[in-house]
Amino acid sequence: MSQRRSRREHLVGDGIVPCTYCGKAAELVTGATMYPHRPDLAAKQFYRCVPCSAWVGCHDGTTRPLGILATAELRQAKSAAHAAFDRLWKAKIERDGCSKKAARGAGYAWLADQLGIEAADCHIGMMDAATCRRVVELCASVGRSSHVTPSLEMAR
Known part of the structure; x- marks a missing residue:
């Protein structure tokens, strides 16, 4: 079996989601933080990097990112x-x-x-x-x- 990890697996290696732009660990926040005017998103999870203005949502009910952080x-x-x-x-x-x-x-x-x-x-x-x-x-x-x-x- 190959030792190569897919890009998706790399995102959550060691429980840390790195920012696509600066490489620092992204912060896990809720939709209430990201979209305070959208109560329908309050319970959803997001990873964000404030300095880079980048974020990504998570698969429903998980902390697994849907992709890479994005501006x-x-x-x-x-x-x-x-x-x-x-x-x-x-x-x-x-x-x-x-x-x-x-x-x-x-x-x-x-x-x-x-x-x-x-x-x-x-x-x-x-x-x-x-x-x-x-x-x-x-x-x-x-x-x-x-x-x-x-x-x-x-x-x-």
């Missing part, structure tokens, strides 16, 4: 990447009648192949701004083409 620029890039990518796998559900899990899995396999990374490491929450912009470009090119990539076609 406003990176959060905007991730949002655009998700919007472009989500349209593809949701269209696959409509077109092929497959499950959400199958459609997203096929989409991430295709995206990993296009980006030249391991499928296990292909998660928009882990990407930098440049890679997010590349995701938007790739997804737009699929939308403009008259064919569907073989990887997206496989899972039904």
Whole structure:
């Protein structure tokens, strides 16, 4: 078995989530701190680095980060990447009648192949701004083409 740790595992190594920008340990806070005007987010967990103005949410009910800490620029890039990518796998559900899990899995396999990374490491929450912009470009090119990539076609 490989000693290589995925980027996601590295985030929570030794229980410390490092800031993407300065490398210092991020602070775990609640949604009440991050979004005091949003009572619906009060119980959610976030990691933040105040000096870098960067943060990331956690998976529901856990302290496991959804990705890397992000500044406003990176959060905007991730949002655009998700919007472009989500349209593809949701269209696959409509077109092929497959499950959400199958459609997203096929989409991430295709995206990993296009980006030249391991499928296990292909998660928009882990990407930098440049890679997010590349995701938007790739997804737009699929939308403009008259064919569907073989990887997206496989899972039904």
